[in-house]
Each structure stands twice: as C-alpha cells, then as structure tokens.
Amino acid sequence: MAQASTNMRLKLPITCFILEIILIILFGVLVQYNHETDAKEWYNETQSGHSNYENDFYYRYPSFQDVHVMIFIGFGFLMTFLQRYGFSSVGFNFLIAAFSLQWATLMQGFFHGMHGGKIHIGVESMINADFCTGSVLISFGAVLGKTSPVQLLIMAMFEVTLFAVNEFVVLSVVGAKDAGGSMTIHTFGAYFGLVVTRILYRPNLDKSKDRNSSVYHSDLFAMIGTLYLWMFWPSFNSAVTAHGDAQHRTAMNTYYSLAACTLSTYAMSALTAHDGKLDMVHIQNAALAGGVAAGTAGEMMLTPFGSMVVGFLAGIISVLGFKYLSPILEKKLKIQDTCGVHNLHGMPGILGAIVGAVTASVATVEIYGGGMEAVFPDVADGTIDASFQGVRQAIALAVTLGIALLGGLIVGFILKLPVFGAPPDTVCFEDSIYWEVEQSPHHTGEGTETGDVRHVKAHATDKTWALSDFTFLVCERN
Amino acid sequence: MAQASTNMRLKLPITCFILEIILIILFGVLVQYNHETDAKEWYNETQSGHSNYENDFYYRYPSFQDVHVMIFIGFGFLMTFLQRYGFSSVGFNFLIAAFSLQWATLMQGFFHGMHGGKIHIGVESMINADFCTGSVLISFGAVLGKTSPVQLLIMAMFEVTLFAVNEFVVLSVVGAKDAGGSMTIHTFGAYFGLVVTRILYRPNLDKSKDRNSSVYHSDLFAMIGTLYLWMFWPSFNSAVTAHGDAQHRTAMNTYYSLAACTLSTYAMSALTAHDGKLDMVHIQNAALAGGVAAGTAGEMMLTPFGSMVVGFLAGIISVLGFKYLSPILEKKLKIQDTCGVHNLHGMPGILGAIVGAVTASVATVEIYGGGMEAVFPDVADGTIDASFQGVRQAIALAVTLGIALLGGLIVGFILKLPVFGAPPDTVCFEDSIYWEVEQSPHHTGEGTETGDVRHVKAHATDKTWALSDFTFLVCERN
Amino acid sequence: MAQASTNMRLKLPITCFILEIILIILFGVLVQYNHETDAKEWYNETQSGHSNYENDFYYRYPSFQDVHVMIFIGFGFLMTFLQRYGFSSVGFNFLIAAFSLQWATLMQGFFHGMHGGKIHIGVESMINADFCTGSVLISFGAVLGKTSPVQLLIMAMFEVTLFAVNEFVVLSVVGAKDAGGSMTIHTFGAYFGLVVTRILYRPNLDKSKDRNSSVYHSDLFAMIGTLYLWMFWPSFNSAVTAHGDAQHRTAMNTYYSLAACTLSTYAMSALTAHDGKLDMVHIQNAALAGGVAAGTAGEMMLTPFGSMVVGFLAGIISVLGFKYLSPILEKKLKIQDTCGVHNLHGMPGILGAIVGAVTASVATVEIYGGGMEAVFPDVADGTIDASFQGVRQAIALAVTLGIALLGGLIVGFILKLPVFGAPPDTVCFEDSIYWEVEQSPHHTGEGTETGDVRHVKAHATDKTWALSDFTFLVCERN
Secondary structure, eight states, X not given: OOOGGGOOTTHHHHHHXXXXXXXXXXXXXXXXXXXXXXXXXXXXXXXXTOOGGXXXXXXXXXXXXXXXXXXXXXXXXXXXXXXXXXXXXXXXHHHHHHHHHHHHHHHHHHHHOEETTEEEESHHHHHHHHHHHHHHHHHHHHHTTSSOHHHHHHHHHHHHHHHHHHXXXXXXXXXXXXXTOIIIIIIHHHHHHHHHHHHTOOTTGGGGTTTSSOOHHHHHHHHHHHHHHHHHHHHHHHTXXXXXXXXXXHHHHHHHHHHHHHXXXXXXXXXXSGXXXXXXXXXXXXXXXXXXXXXXGGGSSOHHHHHHHHHHHHHHHHHHIIIIIHHHHHHHHOOOOTTOHIIIIIHHHHHHHHHHHHHHHTOOHHHHGGGHHHHOHHHHTTSSOHHHHHHHHXXXXXXXXXXXHHHHHHHHHHHTSGGGOOOOGGGOSOGGGTBOOOOOHIIIIIHHHTTOHHHHHHHHHHSOOSGGGGGOOOOOOO | OOOGGGOOTTHHHHHHHHHHHHHHHHHHHHEEEOTTTOHHHHHHHHHTTOOGGGSTHHHHHHHHHHHHHIIIIIHHHHGGGSTXXXXXXXHHHHHHHHHHHHHHHHHHHHHHOEETTEEEESHHHHHHHHHHHHHHHHHHHHHTTSSXXXXXXXXXXXXXXXXXXXXXXXXXXXXXXXXXXIIIIIIHHHHHHHHHHHHTOOTTGGGXXXXXXXXXXXXXXXXXXXXXXXXXXXXXXXXXXXXXXXXHHHHHHHHHHHHHHHHHHHHHHHHHSGGGOBOHHHHHXXXXXXXXXXXXXXXXXXXXXXXXXXHHHHHHHHXXXXXIIHHHHHHHHOOOOTTOHIIIIIHHHHHHHHHHHHHHHTOOHHHHGGGHHHHOHHHHTTSSOHHHHHHHHHHHHHHHHHHHHHHHHHHHHXXXXXXXXXXXXXXXXXXXXXXXXXXXXXXXXXXXXXXXXXXXXXXXXXXXXXXXXXXXOOOOOO | OOOGGGOOTTHHHHHHHHHHHHHHHHHHHHEEEOTXXXXXXXXXXXXXXXXXXXSTHHHHHHHHHHHHHIIIIIHHHHGGGSTTOHHHHHHHHHHHHHHHHHHHHHHHHHHHOEETTEEXXXXXXXXXXXXXXXXXXXXXXXXXXXXXXXXXXXXXXXXXXXXXXXXXXIIIISOOOOTTOIIIIIIHHHHHHHHHHHHTOOTTGGGXXXXXXXXXXXXXXXXXXXXXXXXXXXXXXXXXXXXTHHHHHHHHHHHHHHHHHHHHHHHHHHHHSGGGOBOHHHHHHGGGHHHHHTTTGGGSSOHHHHHHHHHHHHHHHHHHXXXXXXXXXXHHHOOOOTTOHIIIIIHHHHHXXXXXXXXXXXOOHHHHGGGHHHHOXXXXXXXXXXXXXXXXXXXXXXXXXXXXXXXXXXXXXXXXXXXXXXXXXXXXXXXXXXXXXOOOHHHHHHHHHTTOHHHHHHHHHHXXXXXXXXXXXXXXXX
C-alpha cells in the first residue's frame, strides 16, 4: 500500500547515521564535563569547603526526571489519541526527542555554555536540552500524522537551532525572564509548527479523515500523557529557576494554576459540547493550558490567587479555541493543526507572556525584598526599573513570534522537498506506512477456518490493520 | 439514551464556575506564601544563616510528586477496570481531585495553618491537600459508576470539610499520630464512602450489571494504577513525617509491608478463587493493603519484621473481604461498594490504626532514645506515658469512624436530591451518559459495505459503544 | 482447558506462604535498622553534628524510586507485548519482584551488610535489593510464557542467592567496579536465563506460536515499559555510585549513551526490517541497550563522547542480534528466548563490561585528580595500577559468565521437575491458565441474540478469550 517514496529503508538509516555521527564528532571536539561532573574539578571544589551533598545534581535531578517523563511519556502518549497512529506518536516522539536533546546540547551550549572554546555540561544543560526538545515536540503535534520520520528529523534539526537563537536573544540580549518557557518553548514551538503545517497544507487531507479521530482505548492511552504532563508541570516550570524560594514558589504557583484550569476546562467543555457531554479532546489538552500560562510568571510573586486567575482564563480560552477557532483556522487559513497546539500552547503561551510582562512591571522591593535579586537582577541592582522589565518581556514575545513565524516559513518549504518520503493524502494518520503492524493470527487464521479469507484479505489490503480493528466488524450476508 | 436529567450542559458548568470563583476569591482574601515560598521572607532567612539548599522544597517535593502521581494516575487508572467507564474513572478522578486539592488548602489551612488571619502555604500544605484529596477519591471508589460529576463535586466539598475537621480533632485535639493516614485518610474515606453508597442504594442496579465488570484491556489499564500506588506508597506514608530517620524509616517499613502483602495476596487469591486461578480484582487491590495498614505505625520503630507481619495480615484480610464479605455487605446491608474500598481501605485502615495504637503503647526510651521527640513528643517530654499514647490512638480511630459514618449519612441524603443528574439504574457504569464517545468509522462504515447497517445501527442505539466493543461480535445467520 | 497439573490452588499458596513465613522469621532474627533509619542511632548522630538533612534518604531515595518504577512498571509492561499474556507479564513480574526484593535483602545483607551478626538496612540496601530483583526479571524475560508462577518463585529463590554470591565475588573478592551492573545485573541475568530456557527447551512450542506475538494494543502497553526503562536508566546506573561528581556524571553519561543508542536503533531497524518499516520489537528493546552498555563505565570518566560511541554501538549490536542471531540461537542451540534478553541484556552487558575494563585500564591521575579515590580506590592509594584494574574488570566478566551459566544449568534442571505446574506446549503464552479472564457480556450475550451462540461458545472453549480478541473476527458462511 505504501508508495515507494515512503519507503524508509535507506532514507531513515542514512539520516540517522549521518546525524548521529556528526553529533558524536562534535561532542568529541567540543563537549566537556562541567565542574560538577568532572572528577578532578569537583574534587578540588570539595577540597575548598564544598560538600558532595552540595553538588547541583541533588537540587536539579529530581526536576530533570520529571521533565524527562513529560517529554517522552507526556508528549508521546498525549499524541496516541489517533486510532491508527499510536506507534508513530510514541515512536517518532521518541526518535526526534532523542535526537533533539543531543543537538540542543550543542546549540544551547554554543550560545550559553562556552568556556574556553568548550561546552561544559551537567544536569542544568540536560534540563535545558529537554526543554528545547519540548518545543520541537509541540511543533510535531501540529504536523502529526502527515510527515515522515525523516521530515521530522530535518524539522527538529532546524527548529532546535532556531530555538537556541531565539532563547539567546530573549534571555541574554533582551534580558527577559522565562523560566517555564511560556514564550521560548510554548509560543515558539506552537507558531513554528503552525506555519510549517500551513506550508505543508494538504487540500485533500479529508481522504484520511476517517483515521483522524480517536477510538475508546486510544483516548485512554492519551490520558496517560495528559496526566503526566499535568502532574509534572510544576517541576517543569521550576526546573531551572533560582534555588530556594523561587523554585518552591514556581512549583506551587503552577500547581494552583493547573487546578483552577482543570475546573474551567470541564465547565467549558460541558457548556460548549454536544448535549452537555464532556469532550475528551478538551480534557486531554485544555486542562494543561494553566501550566503553559504560568510558565513566565510562575517564578514571580504572582500569588496563588493570581495563578488561579491565570489558569482559570487559560482553560476557558483553550476550550473556546478547540471548539470555535480551530475549525476557522483550518477552513480560512488552511492550517491543519492535528493536535490543536494553537489552543494548548499557542494562545496560552501568549497569555503567559502577557501575564509575565504585567507581573514583572509591577514588581516592587516592598514585595520581593532582597529576593528581587534572584528574580529580576537588573531591577534589583537599579540598572532598570520594573516597568522596563515589563517592556523587555513584551519585546521578548514579539521576537519569539517573529523568529517562530519566519523560521517555520523557511523550514516548511524545506520540508516540502519531495525526497523526504511524506505520506500521500490517502494514508495520513496511519502507522502501517512506516511500521510493521503485526497481524493477529485471528485476522487471517480465523478467516481461513471459516472460509472468509478472501474477504479478510481484501479488507487488509485496502485498509491497514490498526487500532480501529479493535472495533472491527465483518459480517457477511448470504 | 441519556435522560434529560443527566444532561450536564448547565449543571456542570454552573457548579464548576461557582466553586472555582469562590475558591479564587477565598484564596485572594486568605492565602499567602509561607516563609519558604515568599521572596522577601526567605531572603531574610538566608541572611540569617540559612542556605537556599535548606529550603524544605528539596526535602519534601520529591515525596510530593510521588503522592501527586498516586492521586491522579494511581487512583485514576485503578478505577479504569470497568469496561465502559474508563473516561469517567480517569476523568472524574481528575476533576474532583483538582477541586479537592484547592478546597483542602483552605479547609486544612483554616484548622492548621492560620498566621495572623492568613493561611500560609508551601510544599507541606500541598502534600496535605493531596492527602485529603486521596480520602475523597477513596469514597469515589465506593460510588463509582453510579454518580454524576456534579454529585461528586458536592460530595467532595462536604467530605473535604469533614476530613479537615476530623484531622484537626485526631491530630491536634486527641494528640494521635497518623503520618500515613491509616485513620484520617483510609478509614475516614472508606467508611464515609460506604455510608454514602448505602444511602444511595439502588435496588435495581443489576440492570447495569453487564457493564459492572472488566474486560481484558481494562484490567491492564487498572494495573497501571495499582503499580503506581504500590511503588509510591513508601513516599506517601513518609511524606509528612519528621525529617531524618523518621522519614527514612517510614519509607522502608512501608516497602517491606507491601512486599509481604503482595505474597499473601497472591497466595490467598489462588486459594480462594475458582480453579486455583488468580483473580485480577485481588491483585489490583489487596496487594496494596500493606501500604494502608502501615500508615499509622510506619514512622514508629515497627521494625521491618513487624512491618512484614502487618502487610502479610493485611493481604489476607483484604482478599477474604473481597471474596466473602463484600457479597454479604451488598446483600444484607445493601452496600454497593463498586471498587471494594472496604477491603482495600476500610479494614486495612482499621488494622493500621490498631497496629499504631499497640506500637505506640510499647514505645520506650530504650528503643527510641532521643529520637522519641520526633515521633512521640508528648511521651518524650513526660506529659504522658507511652501506654496513654496508645489510648489516644484508639480514641482517634473511634472519632474517625464516628465522623465518617455520621458525615456520610448526612452527605448521602444531600446527594439523593434529584437535581444533580445521577444516572438511571439502567445506564450506570457507562461513559456515554457524560462523555462524547467517539464512533470508529468501522462501526458504521464496514456495516454498510457488507449490508449489515441496520443490525449495527440497531445495536448502536440500544447499547452505547465503549470498551466492550473491542470484543464485540456480530454474526448474522441466514 | 488448563490441565490438572497447572492448577495453582494449592501449589501457589503453599509456596507463597512458606517463602513469606521464612522471610518474616529470618527478618525477625537477622535484620535491624541501620544508623540512618534507627531512631536512637540517628538521633545520636545528629547530636554529634549531623543535620537531619544529611540523612542519606535525601540523596538516594529519588534514585531508588526511579529504579523501583523500572522494576515494576518498566520490566512489567515491557513484557506485555504478548497478545494473551498481559496479566501474567505484569502480574508475575509483580509477584516475583515482591519476593525477590525481600530475599535479596537477606542474601546481599549476608554478604555485604553484617554488623555483629545482624543485617543493617536502609535506602542503599533497598536499591541493591531492587537491582538484584532486576536480574531475576531479566531471566524471567527469557522464559516468559513458558513457566508457572511457582517455577518462577523457585527460580527467583536460587537466582537471588547466586546473584549475591557473584556480586560478592566480583565486587569484594575480585575488586571490580560495576555500579550500573553491566556484569552483575545484565550479563548475569541474561545468561542465567538463557541457560534455564535452554534446559527447559520445548520442541513443540510452535503449537503455541500463534500467541507468541503482539497485537497493536499490546505493543503500545509495552512502550510504557520501554520508555520508563529508558527515562530512568540514568538513575539506575547512578543509584549507588559515590555521591557528588560520580553520581552526577554517571547519570549524564547514561543519558547520552541512550540518546545515541536510540538513533542507531531506528536506523538499523529500518535498514534490516521488511520494506524499510520499523519493527516495534527493536524499538522496544534495542533502544535500551545503551543503558546496559553504560552500566560499568558510566561512573568513570568515559566522557559524553565515549558514552555516545558506546550507546551507538550497543543499538547496532542489539538490532542485529534480534534480526539475525536470535533465530540462529533458537534453531541451532535450542534457546527459546521469548523477549530476546540476549540482545538487550546479554551482548550489551558484555559490551559494557569490556568498555568498563578498557576505560578503567586507561585511568590516570591526570584525568581523575583527587576524584580517583571515589572511582578506583585501589588505584588511588597505589595498591594497584590502572591497567590491573582493567584486568580485574575482565576477570569479573569471566566470573559472572561462569556463575551464570553453571547456575542456570543447575536451576534449569530443578525447574524441570514436573511438580511445579508448567503449562503444556499447546497453551504457552496464555493468561487463562493461571488467571481468571473476564468474559465480556457481549461475547456470549450478543451471540445469543443473533443465534450464533454455539459458534461463540465453541470458540470460547478451545481458545481462551484474551487480548487478541480485540481483533477477533467471526464470520459464518452458509
């Protein structure tokens, strides 16, 4: 069934091998242990009064592991909602994440971590690499089901690079704060992906529309992804903040933002959906918008009250986006956004950026005391005043949107090149193009026994076997 | 199919919005960062000699995250065992947990955390809020499949309040110890839920009995819940103990209690079940009883030996309960306990309370040394002797049972009000009343092709499509 | 269907009860809290200047929990790939792990942790007990689907004992380093299991071959196991290393080894599989080989570059093993390795041992500085030179292989005794022998309605209902 062009026998191995060999060579040339992972350097630090217990490993690694679970289980399973695309959702997520975190180590290291011509790495760089990977996976959500693994690797290569550029500009040039990445991760990943999917627009995608939906079980698998994202989002937003109160506060703000978001999501889902019934799409996605929206301001003195207001609004906006805006984007703007990343990451990311700008601009020494230094160092030392920090935050949002949109445009056109093995319109959202999908012995065996082999075989050739076969039904009338 | 009264279009949004807006207002008025999450206060502490690494975040947050996973994934997936109720199990668990943790912050804060008229919050209050939520989810297990989401929210609102009252009486008035909540969480949640389900007794529930069972896949999903509860129970019981040896010891005691419980559960399951075959219901539930039973005494010097004896007994009691007691409770006492919470949380909770009372009463300075202070402060400072601590523990159990039973009675009658949209007896244990359940294209498409459309459609109208459709079978004989 | 000999009504309860009662008695006689879990001893330490925050709980327990998840969710769900063996995969994994961790506490304590005739335990012994359990679960993978739970418990009892002997010889007598267990856990568990499955060779296993494969959903469940193993492997390899740089470095080396391994796995899978399609077997297993191969050298100054080279090679070797070596082992050597543990744990374990020997032999003070003490104490204090440490590592591999092969041989013959209730060749890989498998009401109910009851019933008696029923198809021709 799969057309020759989608055959990955050479394309995928060549791409993977070339990319990995380049990575290994660059790591060999450029990357070194930092002072906390190098045996000699850390020993020398312990000689000058530090305890082994002060190694940052103990204060970042639990957060890192939570983020890691979000990247591989969270994003991976969230996208298994499609009935015939579970292998690809989890499997391509796995592949491009494993690539992106290596490439991000180099790209982010190049911009942030060079010491004497070498990139120094440790647990904090691992968290940042996972963060960058998260952005790529958001874009993956926009193009889900319509791209080959080679396209995804190429997209990841460019997106990681642009992410690192944008992150550098936003954090180091503009001087904005964005610990949880409302801008750098969510807004960037969403709008980049949306432009890519716009460029890859498929006018005949409705030929695959019967697979572009969930079945009962696939929605349960997706809930695994949702819940891990939801539970660990406090760790995500707080993973690279300053130690002490800032990290503690960020986790707690995110916790309350998400809780409030969940209630507004359920409310809006019942209010807008057919017959007052809840829609799994909303629950799986919009309930997470509170985490996105608390990404920038989470480390600030947003207060639990402020966090809940933000989460509450994020849930409402996100459900409304799924219900009313997505169909418009698809029809009018030709943006086929498979997972609705605009509603989960795009709009809530912008909301988070705005909340961050406002919260920054009203920061006072009255509220922050000596803790101002950890959150807004330039305000603390008098270089700028708080309102200008707010302006910086707004500029950061504009820069992020600009780089994401322009980058997505260019990368989208690159991905249109016909050499990457994209699936034809008729077999999008379908695992069996890129994966061996096991045939249960019953499929053929039983058919043979009861004389129905032709019918079964015929079916198997024009429709591939996948998740929806769990509800498969064949009855022959004579 | 769903009757008008179960339509949630207005009921659920109104309930969620009112509750969340009340929460937000009360948080705005009453809740503040505590000294470890407030920028100014924590900075001042660091100035007086504390390191950022001493922020309690680093010593509680990993435990918090394990507890968080138990609440959302553990409880949520444990209840997916029902064939047609996966969306509701995970989804309502998610909704009522997100509500309860906010409400619990206020209720528990009111009783335990007021400072100058304000509730001060941080990671410890987050753990306690999750604990209180756990109690609500235990009660949810008793009424699973027979209640609307609005009923569940109303139940949660009252139960959280009563939980906080009981917790205050048990810990602060009576002066009992219950770090892992054998009494305050498990006994309370179970008996509260059992009385509620008794009041909500449905004499005609057997009209839905074909859905009140598992299918192959739903049992595997449930095992995800079981294992996360099992693995993280050591974190649960130790999450709010004193730091140092107490936290370390509690985790280890729970680990051995659970391991021993698992072996006795498998033994009893094979011994009591049909043909010597293992029963998934026992494995999913009874193997966890060791964690419940170690909830009170886990922080004490129970010894690994003692922990294993307790776990071993808990597993036996729990399987016997599932096998012999639950049917009696249903027939004689009209208690329809969907998940068997009496066997997993009720009896093992009481066992845990008794073990706690006995272990407390034999505590000596010989054994505890200076560590007595952290576990039994009133015994350490000579206010009472150990045997009286045992009496306190027994009183705490009695108080807990009293408040749970009386509270459940009142709340049960409130939930009987016909306005909350409870499902009719014929469509209990059924997702499609409250959720959009996707129709796979095959359901109708294939039928059409083979001329069986009428049969399929007819089926689809009188039975909703859900988990059991994965094993659906239609064959027409001519 | 199950033959009388496979009936577990008495065999399993008797085995479980005897084993658990022996465990409890031995714990009562031999096991004590260590200085960090004992109330009195730890209090005395705090009096002599230690803070409660220095309790090792805070520096090992997060790693322990990650390892714990790998043991119960990781291994358990990885093996659910079989279509009709999900209950047994997760459930027997649960049972034998719960037994093994208790038994390992005693066996490892006997060799490593005796203090005045008592075994002292705490979080580090818990991690080591879980490690030993991991080795048993690897062997379980080799015999998966062909053994009764009683056989598995007997195997676990002997294997844990031999594991502890081997570990003692390798670490304490030979003086090798193996923090992540490339040798002691993976090589040992794999070759032990391979010999056992060789002794238990079933010439007529192809009678069950229609169940010895996956279906769509079972592969998704298995990916849960894969991803948790993959994500938490950095915690596994670093869980018992020295604190500080060593633990930090080990986690990071493993992270990069796994990432590189994932890319080479995808490349090799597409290159070798049919039509250039990816094979789930490879992704589920070979992508983990990088963690195995970094088990010995992970704590050394392997560098990220070195780690990536090792992971890259491990992925290639592992896929080639699955594709070309496993069929040969089965045909020529009569080794029926259900999960392909030779490819995931056997060969990558040996690779890891060799990498460890080489990396050790080139260690210099130039590179390690004062940190040499933590990694190679005997080299640091001049007892031996680094090249001899390399020799020790090689000897350790040889010892491990010797004990594994010989031990597996003996235990294999013990397991052949006909009293343990092994399944007949015709019903291997089948849950319904040992588990109550629920019948969905549709199975019989619908059949009745449409007059097909006899056909359905007939089917239900000669084939048990299980996972593959989700793709079940019955069509009657008239």
